[in-house]
Amino acid sequence: MSAHSMKMRRLIPILLKEGTRVVDPQHNNHTDHPPAPPPLRRGVEDQRIVFEDVSKFYGEVLGVNRVNLSIPPGITSLVGPNGSGKTTLMNLMTGLVRPTRGRITMLGIPPDDPERLFHKVGYCTQFDSFPKGLTGYQFVYSYLRLFGHPHLVADRLARQAIERVNLAEAAHRQIAGYSKGMRQRIKLAQAMCHQPSALVLDEPLNGLDPLIRAETIALFRSLAQEGRHVVISSHVLHEVDAISDQVVLLSNGYVVAEGQIHGVREEIHEHPMQILVRCNKPGDFASRVFQEDYLVEARILPDGQGVLVKTRDADRFYLLLNRIAQGGINIESVAPADDDVLSVYEYLIGTEESTK
Amino acid sequence: MAVHKRSYHRYAGEITPPWSRFRIVSRYAFENALRSKTFIAFFVLCFFYPLGCALALYINHNQRLLAMFGTSSFFAVDAKFFFHFQNVQGTLAFILTALVGPGLVSPDLANHALPLYFCRPFSRVEYVLGKLFVLASLLSLVTWIPGELLFLIQSTLAGASWMRTNLWMAGSILLGSAIEILLFSLLALALSAWIKRKLAAGAALLGVFFFGAGFGQAINAVLRTNNGSLIDLANLIARVESQLFRQYAVRPVSIPTDWAWLALLAISAFCLLLLEKKVKAYEVVRG
Numbered sequence: 001m002s003a004h005s006m007k008m009r010r011l012i013p014i015l016l017k018e019g020t021r022v023v024d025p026q027h028n029n030h031t032d033h034p035p036a037p038p039p040l041r042r043g044v045e046d047q048r049i050v051f052e053d054v055s056k057f058y059g060e061v062l063g064v065n066r067v068n069l070s071i072p073p074g075i076t077s078l079v080g081p082n083g084s085g086k087t088t089l090m091n092l093m094t095g096l097v098r099p100t101r102g103r104i105t106m107l108g109i110p111p112d113d114p115e116r117l118f119h120k121v122g123y124c125t126q127f128d129s130f131p132k133g134l135t136g137y138q139f140v141y142s143y144l145r146l147f148g149h150p151h152l153v154a155d156r157l158a159r160q161a162i163e164r165v166n167l168a169e170a171a172h173r174q175i176a177g178y179s180k181g182m183r184q185r186i187k188l189a190q191a192m193c194h195q196p197s198a199l200v201l202d203e204p205l206n207g208l209d210p211l212i213r214a215e216t217i218a219l220f221r222s223l224a225q226e227g228r229h230v231v232i233s234s235h236v237l238h239e240v241d242a243i244s245d246q247v248v249l250l251s252n253g254y255v256v257a258e259g260q261i262h263g264v265r266e267e268i269h270e271h272p273m274q275i276l277v278r279c280n281k282p283g284d285f286a287s288r289v290f291q292e293d294y295l296v297e298a299r300i301l302p303d304g305q306g307v308l309v310k311t312r313d314a315d316r317f318y319l320l321l322n323r324i325a326q327g328g329i330n331i332e333s334v335a336p337a338d339d340d341v342l343s344v345y346e347y348l349i350g351t352e353e354s355t356k
Numbered sequence: 357m358a359v360h361k362r363s364y365h366r367y368a369g370e371i372t373p374p375w376s377r378f379r380i381v382s383r384y385a386f387e388n389a390l391r392s393k394t395f396i397a398f399f400v401l402c403f404f405y406p407l408g409c410a411l412a413l414y415i416n417h418n419q420r421l422l423a424m425f426g427t428s429s430f431f432a433v434d435a436k437f438f439f440h441f442q443n444v445q446g447t448l449a450f451i452l453t454a455l456v457g458p459g460l461v462s463p464d465l466a467n468h469a470l471p472l473y474f475c476r477p478f479s480r481v482e483y484v485l486g487k488l489f490v491l492a493s494l495l496s497l498v499t500w501i502p503g504e505l506l507f508l509i510q511s512t513l514a515g516a517s518w519m520r521t522n523l524w525m526a527g528s529i530l531l532g533s534a535i536e537i538l539l540f541s542l543l544a545l546a547l548s549a550w551i552k553r554k555l556a557a558g559a560a561l562l563g564v565f566f567f568g569a570g571f572g573q574a575i576n577a578v579l580r581t582n583n584g585s586l587i588d589l590a591n592l593i594a595r596v597e598s599q600l601f602r603q604y605a606v607r608p609v610s611i612p613t614d615w616a617w618l619a620l621l622a623i624s625a626f627c628l629l630l631l632e633k634k635v636k637a638y639e640v641v642r643g
Contacts, residue, residue, distance in 0.1 A: 125471045153369055227362030
């Protein structure tokens with residue numbers, strides 16, 4: 001078996017305990033909405049981003065509705081089509097818009113307490129919003145001063161943040177002359193320069209070339225590994241899949257699924273799990289597995305080197321694999337074929353809204 | 357589930373008190389204003405009249421010159437003198453506001469920079485205060501500060517008895533200037549917040565004064581009333597200042613002074629309302 005599938009097998013019980021859930025948006029209305037997560041102990045709440053039954057309406061227009069989330073440290077991706085409520089959710093986290101209903105706490109701090117909140121939270125908006133005439137260094141430094149850092153501290157923190165996003169050489173050039181990728185990175189620097197515990201980043205990978213994108217993703221990983229919350233929104237689904245510890249899928253202002261992507265996929269029962277099995281006797285393998293009633297489809301791959309299986313019960317199928325392997329068929333690898341963000345996105349939100 | 361052990365250290369050093377942070381916004385706004393040569397040239401020009409007045413006060417008390425011309429004084433230094441000074445400097449302050457004010461908020465709105473300010477421990481009130489501080493300090497330098505300096509010079513030259521008798525004028529200079537500064541600043545900020553183009557915001561500020569005066573007079577003429585003067589900002593300020601400096605005969609009474617005070621208060625409140633509507637991290641566009 002491949003390392004990936006082995007890892008997945010180990011993860012499933014933990015995922016269920018962690019509360020991976022899929023919500024049917026059709027039934028997520030005023031009378032039937034997702035239940036609020038059980039109340040968290042005070043100490044736990046202080047380490048999480050918590051939404052309790054949060055709704056935001058802009059007049060009659062829905063921003064987000066009845067959102068219940070409890071986000072632990074690590075990289076969390078907000079995924080959804082345009083207008084699904086990603087930016088609203090981020091603005092709610094940072095107190096830039098107030099909820100119409102419900103309660104939010106960021107690491108135990110309500111967003112309407114900016115003096116405490118923003119020392120712990122850094123926000124990078126999706127706009128290229130740069131006051132005219134500033135250099136990259138001045139941009140980061142001046143906003144650090146708004147946090148109340150004295151000159152010498154602000155200077156040191158600004159330099160550290162700029163170095164961390166690899167912009168030290170261009171720090172004293174005007175931002176107006178920066179490329180799109182450099183602008184994204186200086187925005188990241190201003191969001192993380194005050195050493196926050198949580199970073200909220202709206203579309204941070206937009207406009208980055210592959211090399212810088214890889215560097216930026218590595219930066220997110222290192223920030224997460226330090227125990228910080230890194231909340232990002234993105235349309236680039238394969239990247240979200242690669243970097244996220246957990247995802248929040250949004251559609252039309254509703255949270256349609258949240259948790260680790262593999263766990264989310266497990267919860268989607270109406271779509272059989274697709275599993276790719278590489279083996280030496282695909283015909284024998286297909287005939288053997290097709291005897292099981294939970295098997296929906298077994299299709300031999302065009303190269304004749306494996307079988308794509310669709311099953312309603314992945315756990316039982318994995319147990320069956322052990323028996324098949326003992327029966328003389330050499331199984332080279334087993335890998336889930338549709339437990340990535342793209343598949344889950346298509347199953348839950350629909351291919352017509354799939355952005356990429 | 358990924359487990360991340362907390363290994364980072366948050367900044368735990370000293371920070372400046374929250375009340376002082378509005379000055380950061382002001383500092384950058386000053387830097388921007390000082391980049392304009394037109395502004396600097398006009399700002400310098402604003403000090404010519406006060407310097408001329410100071411020189412005139414000196415000459416007015418120079419015994420040799422007075423003896424040479426055989427007179428006890430060249431002119432009377434009284435409330436009329438300071439009222440006139442206030443009018444001249446008020447006009448210059450207004451032009452200065454038109455030069456600086458429109459560039460204060462509109463670029464931040466055009467650049468979507470407001471979320472950057474407000475995702476820090478920095479409130480909308482502090483933002484407006486920071487911008488207001490720029491105009492207030494610049495306008496102070498051309499209105500009440502030279503006015504009070506002239507009062508002090510005259511007091512020094514004329515003696516303590518003159519100062520005791522005319523001390524109320526120092527208060528009038530301060531209050532009159534404060535009204536001008538607040539009104540001009542709030543108007544400029546409100547227009548700057550609603551009109552994204554700097555030039556258009558400047559033109560709108562001039563328009564509010566000049567078209568307001570013209571429109572007010574038209575209303576007065578057509579409707580045979582004096583109430584049109586309530587939208588004539590120059591007239592409102594003049595009415596209030598004529599009361600402060602006890603210069604009742606300077607302008608014909610078109611509206612009661614109490615009404616002028618109320619109208620100025622209402623205009624200031626309206627400007628604050630406009631700012632409240634616009635200075636937000638995110639603008640919600642409906643429809």
